[in-house]
Amino acid sequence: MMVRKKYPVNPVVKQIIAETARHANHLPYELYTMVKDELERRGYYVGHVNIKRVWKLYMELVNEGYFSSDGGKPEKIPSRLDKSTAIRGLA
Numbered sequence: 001m002m003v004r005k006k007y008p009v010n011p012v013v014k015q016i017i018a019e020t021a022r023h024a025n026h027l028p029y030e031l032y033t034m035v036k037d038e039l040e041r042r043g044y045y046v047g048h049v050n051i052k053r054v055w056k057l058y059m060e061l062v063n064e065g066y067f068s069s070d071g072g073k074p075e076k077i078p079s080r081l082d083k084s085t086a087i088r089g090l091a
Contacts (some may be wrong), residue, residue, distance in 0.1 A: 026058075
């Protein structure tokens with residue numbers, strides 16, 4: 001029996017972006033490959049994760065204030081367990 005991998009919803013992708021953006025130069029392709037590799041490592045299906053989606057979610061995090069202006073280090077990391085953030089992200 002084949003086991004299906006989990007599909008990464010936007011709040012999960014945002015959390016991984018926030019965790020991995022500390023190590024990226026914030027170039028779309030570099031950030032995308034790091035996020036994609038981390039999603040695969042955590043057992044997610046990455047067939048529908050593309051550069052445009054990752055960059056859009058990264059820009060949402062920037063606009064929400066998750067990154068400071070000094071070198072792009074995250075000030076706070078969104079939690080998958082924070083239901084209000086997850087629901088707001090899905091709306």
